[in-house]
Amino acid sequence: MAILKVCNIECYYESTKVLDGISFSINPGDFVGVLGPNGSGKTTLLRALSKVLKPRIGAVFLENSNIYLMKSREVAKNIAVVPQDAAPAGFNLTVLDFVLMGRHPHMSRFKMESEKDFAIAKRAMEMTNTLYLAEKNINELSGGERQRVLIARALTQEPKVLLLDEPTSHLDVNNQLEIMELLKRLCLERKMAVLAVLHDFNIASHYCDSLILLNGGRIVSMGAVDDVLTSENIKKVFQVDVIVKRNPITGSLYVIPALIRRKETDQGFSIHIICGAGTGTGLMKILAEMGFNLTVGVLNAPDTDYETAQLLNIPSVIEAPFSPISEENYRANLEIILRSDAVVISSVPFGYANLKNLEAAREAIKRGIPVIVLDDIPIEQRDFTKGEATEIIRELRDKGAIFVRNEQDLLNAIFTLKKNKDSVKQEVIR
Amino acid sequence: MPQANEPDRYTKRLAKWISFLTILSLFLIFSLILAISIGPIQISLSDVFFTIVKKLLGSQAGGNPESIKETVIIELRLPRALLAALAGLALSVAGTVFQCIFRNPLADPYVLGVASGAGFGASLVIFLGIDLLLGSIYVIPLFSSIMAILTVFLVHLIAGGGTELRLLLAGMAVSSFFSSLMSILLDLAGPRAHGVFDWIFGGFPLTGWEYVNVALLAVPLSLLIFIFARDLNILLLGYEQAKQLGVEVERLRKHMMIVSSVLTAVIISICGIIGFVGLVVPHMMRIIVGSDHRILLPSSALAGASILVLCDTVARNVLRPVVIPTGVITALLGAPFFVYLLHKGVR
Numbered sequence: 001m002a003i004l005k006v007c008n009i010e011c012y013y014e015s016t017k018v019l020d021g022i023s024f025s026i027n028p029g030d031f032v033g034v035l036g037p038n039g040s041g042k043t044t045l046l047r048a049l050s051k052v053l054k055p056r057i058g059a060v061f062l063e064n065s066n067i068y069l070m071k072s073r074e075v076a077k078n079i080a081v082v083p084q085d086a087a088p089a090g091f092n093l094t095v096l097d098f099v100l101m102g103r104h105p106h107m108s109r110f111k112m113e114s115e116k117d118f119a120i121a122k123r124a125m126e127m128t129n130t131l132y133l134a135e136k137n138i139n140e141l142s143g144g145e146r147q148r149v150l151i152a153r154a155l156t157q158e159p160k161v162l163l164l165d166e167p168t169s170h171l172d173v174n175n176q177l178e179i180m181e182l183l184k185r186l187c188l189e190r191k192m193a194v195l196a197v198l199h200d201f202n203i204a205s206h207y208c209d210s211l212i213l214l215n216g217g218r219i220v221s222m223g224a225v226d227d228v229l230t231s232e233n234i235k236k237v238f239q240v241d242v243i244v245k246r247n248p249i250t251g252s253l254y255v256i257p258a259l260i261r262r263k264e265t266d267q268g269f270s271i272h273i274i275c276g277a278g279t280g281t282g283l284m285k286i287l288a289e290m291g292f293n294l295t296v297g298v299l300n301a302p303d304t305d306y307e308t309a310q311l312l313n314i315p316s317v318i319e320a321p322f323s324p325i326s327e328e329n330y331r332a333n334l335e336i337i338l339r340s341d342a343v344v345i346s347s348v349p350f351g352y353a354n355l356k357n358l359e360a361a362r363e364a365i366k367r368g369i370p371v372i373v374l375d376d377i378p379i380e381q382r383d384f385t386k387g388e389a390t391e392i393i394r395e396l397r398d399k400g401a402i403f404v405r406n407e408q409d410l411l412n413a414i415f416t417l418k419k420n421k422d423s424v425k426q427e428v429i430r
Numbered sequence: 431m432p433q434a435n436e437p438d439r440y441t442k443r444l445a446k447w448i449s450f451l452t453i454l455s456l457f458l459i460f461s462l463i464l465a466i467s468i469g470p471i472q473i474s475l476s477d478v479f480f481t482i483v484k485k486l487l488g489s490q491a492g493g494n495p496e497s498i499k500e501t502v503i504i505e506l507r508l509p510r511a512l513l514a515a516l517a518g519l520a521l522s523v524a525g526t527v528f529q530c531i532f533r534n535p536l537a538d539p540y541v542l543g544v545a546s547g548a549g550f551g552a553s554l555v556i557f558l559g560i561d562l563l564l565g566s567i568y569v570i571p572l573f574s575s576i577m578a579i580l581t582v583f584l585v586h587l588i589a590g591g592g593t594e595l596r597l598l599l600a601g602m603a604v605s606s607f608f609s610s611l612m613s614i615l616l617d618l619a620g621p622r623a624h625g626v627f628d629w630i631f632g633g634f635p636l637t638g639w640e641y642v643n644v645a646l647l648a649v650p651l652s653l654l655i656f657i658f659a660r661d662l663n664i665l666l667l668g669y670e671q672a673k674q675l676g677v678e679v680e681r682l683r684k685h686m687m688i689v690s691s692v693l694t695a696v697i698i699s700i701c702g703i704i705g706f707v708g709l710v711v712p713h714m715m716r717i718i719v720g721s722d723h724r725i726l727l728p729s730s731a732l733a734g735a736s737i738l739v740l741c742d743t744v745a746r747n748v749l750r751p752v753v754i755p756t757g758v759i760t761a762l763l764g765a766p767f768f769v770y771l772l773h774k775g776v777r
Contacts (some may be wrong), residue, residue, distance in 0.1 A: 050674045076676030083671060091666050091721035096439075101664055105676030110656060112724075118440060157675070 001063075003193050004027050004049065004079075004161050009058030009138060011048050011217075018044045019055070020217045028191040029158065031184060033204035035228075037238055038216030042197040042407050043084065045214070046163045049195070050081045062161070076105035080159035082150050095141070096134040096151055099125055102156030124155035128184060139316065143170035151179065155186075162186065164196040168203065176200075180207045192262035201242075201255040204263075205229050229253050243311055254285075256311075267291045269418045270274040272337045274357045275346035278304035282407065283346060283374075290314045292414075295340060297333040298325045298357055334360045342417050343371045350389035358392040362399075371401040372413050447725045454732035461736040462515060465743040466507040470750065473499055482508065505598065510637040513645055513700065514742040514756065515735040517706055520648035520697045524690040525708030526715075526727055527655055530662045532594045538709040539694040542601040542687065546608035547581025548574035549630055550700040553615040556622055571644070571699035578695035580722025581608065582687065595670075597687075616687050632704035632757025641700050651693045652731055659723035666721060702759040706764025707738055713771055 002055040004024035013020035024031055034042050046054035049060055051067050069073050096114060102124070103117040108278045109121045113121075125131040129146040135140065154162060162183070168176040184207050198204045200261045204211060204225070211228040213221040215237040221228045234255065256323050270293035273280050279305055280296065287294055297317030299306045309316045317333045319325050325333075333356075337343055343364050350358060360361070365371045373396060383389040386419050397403060406411045465604040466478045481503050524539035532541065540546075552575035555561050559567045581604060589600040661682050664672045672679050694708075710735040712726070719725045738760070745759040 047670070052670050052673050071676075072673055072678050073676035076674060079674075081671075081674040083674075093663075093721050097722060101667070101675060104660060104664055107660070109660070111441065112444070384633060 001084065002026060002216050003063055004195075006049065007058050007061065009048055009055035009060065009250070010056075011044055011053055011055045013044075017168065017216050017424055019048060022048075022058075022217075022219055024212060024219070025223060026161070026193045028193050028196060029187050029250075030193050031187045031197075031209045031228075032206060033195075033198045033208035033211045035199075035201065035204055035211060035237075036213060040104055040237075041217040044212055044217075045196075046081060046165050046197065048077055049161075051075045064374045073105045077159060079161045079163065080154035080157040082147075082154045082162070082164040082167055084169065091138075093138050094134065095130065095136050095138055097139045098123075098149060099130075100341075102153040102188065105157060112229045120158065121152070121156045124152040125149075127155060128152040129178065132217065144172065144175050147171060148179070149300040151182075159191045159192070161195070165196070166197050166199055169196075171200060172339055176203065181283055201229060201234070205253040205255070206250060207280065212277070225253060228237045229255065254271040258363065265351040267418065269293065269342070269414075269421065270295065270340045270344045271414065272340040273346065274343065274348070275305050275360060276300065276303060276354060279346040279348040280305040281308040283410070284308050284312055284314060286407065286411070287414075297336060297337045298329045299355070302351075309429050322353075324384055325356040329355045330360060333357070334363055337361075337364045337369065338367065340364075340369060341421055342414065343369060344414075345371065345373045347374050347377045349384060350379075351384040353386055355389060355392075358389055358396075361401075362395060365396055365399045365401055370417050371396055372410060372417075373397075374407075375408055376405055387410070431588065434607070439752040446499075447719075448485065450719065451728055451732065454736070457734050458736045458739070459513065459656070461739040461743075462508075462511050465511045465514070465739045466503055468506060468747055470702055470745055471502055472502065478503055501701070505639075506637070509639050509642045510527065510742070512642050513637055514646040514739045515706060516642070516648045517701045518698045518711075518734040518738025519625055519652060519738070520645075520693045521708035521738075522711040522715075522730040523648075523727060524644050524694045524762060525653045525734075526723070526730045527686050527690045528713040529712055530723065531667055532598055533666065533668065534594065534598065535597070536709070536715065538705075540605070540703070540705075540708070542691055543600060543605040543608060543699060544578045544691050544694045545703045546580035546605045547584075548695060549610040549703065550581075550612045550615070551570070551575075551577025552630075553612045553619065557615040557619045571641075575692075575699035578698060581692060582664045582691040584686070586684070617658060623683070629700055629753035633762070634704040642715045645696065645700055647696050648693055651689055651696075651701060652727070654725050655686065655693075656724075658686065658725055661685070662723040662727075688726045702755075704738070704755065704760055706760045706768070707734055707741075710764045710768055710771070713738060713768075 003305075005025040005062070006023055008020055008021055008023045010017060025047070036042050043059065044053060048055050049067075049390075051070075054068050056344055059068065060077055062070070062075065066086065067079070070113070087281065089250045095363070097187060100117060103113060103121065107113065107117065126136065128151050130145065130148045130152050133145060133149065138146075138149070147167065151167065152166070154164075159368055164183070165181070168179055171179060175201070178205055183194050183196065187194050187209075196208075198208075209224060210223055211221075211225055212219055213228050215284060220237055221233050229244055230420065231242050231244050234240060234244075241255055244253055247254050248254070267290065271287060272295045273283060273287075275283065275296065276299055283304070284296070294312075294314045295316065296305065296309045296314050298319050299309065299316055300319050300323070301321045306318065308314075315336070317329050317336065319329050337360055343361055345361055348354070361371050373393065379390050379393045402413050404413055458737040463475055463478045463482075466482075467473045467475050469479050477499065481500055484505055487763070521539050525537070528539060528541055529535060552570050554577070555573045561571070583602045584595065585604050588604065589596040647731075654712050661677050664675050664677050665682065666677065667675070697704075712730050715726055715729045715733055719729050741759045741763065742756045745754045745756040748754065
């Protein structure tokens, strides 16, 4: 049965709607991550769930009781909140006294903290690795320490639901993982329901059971990590191109931002690149940024050049891992080549598996498509076909392929070809 | 058991608190005796002590005519000293509470316009001649405290129960409004207004056991506040976190405001407007004992009482036979101290 149920809530600040039609429920032991850009309503959601900001429409239920009809004290016994790092407090308290504040909802007004309260606070501080800070003044802590102390205070409330607002935002990697591991353990061992606003996709995907993606106060996507964390969703919400992949070791998804954006300028010149094993990566980046229309092929799937092509969104012909190029892919590749303005061959090693790419280049030059060969490593040194590849390269040279020694010459050659093409076009127009 | 040392730490803290409060209490008793002994007639400390103890033990001196000394001690100086102590206690407690609920180090017992409300009430009585009409010494205190409490409600109404800042601003607005009205009325009242000036500057012209009895109200009201000490601690975290820790912030704030304002109004009605005690004492104590209201409130109460008793002693004696208003002395001593605190950087 759900411990926390959110039914169609709408929240406003004055007359501005900040949450709109939010509904979901959390079960004991769930670890839910909330993602979304700044101003998407993440923090407001936590406010609404902790009886701070009453939704104008809808209700929040804690085990079937509407929290806005419960006493704050009763809510605080069940729902604890770890706020986004509070700035140094304007008061003078020790860390232990601060953590003990978490016992407030459980304590009688006329009593001091009991031995039990101290034991609970101490355990929470051990779990968050803050016990050594107990006697320190709360104002003397670093950001990371304060964050962990805030979590300790929340655990001292002994809640069934733990809400956290960017709990790892001020921590170093080691502390981040420690805190996330702790939260995960609370879910598994104590059946605590955890809902955390997170900003790191990779942490979210690794630790959360399900995700809620917010944008503009609405839920864009919600459910299992694999369904929410897609490059389409992230592009839609964050306007960032990313690649979502699965980490082969942990099995969880990870997100890499595509840092290179294609320039909007269009050179009106398309180039097909024959490469592999990372020899084309630099070329693809440079040429893509310059605004050339690129195609690549044939590439084997797990390959640096393949990943670069994916990242840059370059249309490519892909062969299955570790397989020689099939007749079918050879034809597909050739078809693309025949539509290009030029073919570039990187200094990729050639074996029998990718020899067909050279054959395609030979076909291209036969049909009058210029071929540029990047020859910074002599073909003899990277020919694993007992001379067949060297033979084809020689044939290309005879038929007028352009040989260049480095990337600069390569670019010069490409621009010369482009100029020729443009002037031909001009003449045709005249 | 590994956690054995934690409750131990806690017993230690409790012991520390109790011993600190004991020291403050002894200091208060000493201040009272000192205050009573100094005056136009010098009385030795031991005479003061034994006379009071004898009185407390209830021996009526067997019908012997009381000595002049005894009359001076019991009928004149003791009530005045007690009044000063109660005023200091009340103002310091109210100041601590207001600084907490407004989370503003500059808050004092008068932020919600209590003082100018009371002042306006008093000057209205004098202007209309109500005090002459009814001929009772209680008229001004009664009327001014009613006005003080009405003012707080007015401020609350204007602020619409909003944020701390709204309340502060509403308090400022209402305060200056009533201050202006008071000035106009006092101007129009002519020479009769002079009686009220003493009161405005704050002092203890109204001394007598009947006033002490009224001022004793400060004790139960302060105890009532003390019950909420832990809630006040949590209020320091701000609205949101306090709510999330189970404090009904709006209700607590409202109740604390009402109790502290009544507390202040009771004192104002008898002693007039004594500044700086309620502002400075809480800061002093916060530096010494920290921000936990369970120790901060009683420490402020005891320290505030002692300080005001000593200030009043200075006020009575420094320019003898002229008695300076006590409020002038507290401001004179309090202002430089406050500058020092600011310079040091108030926590």
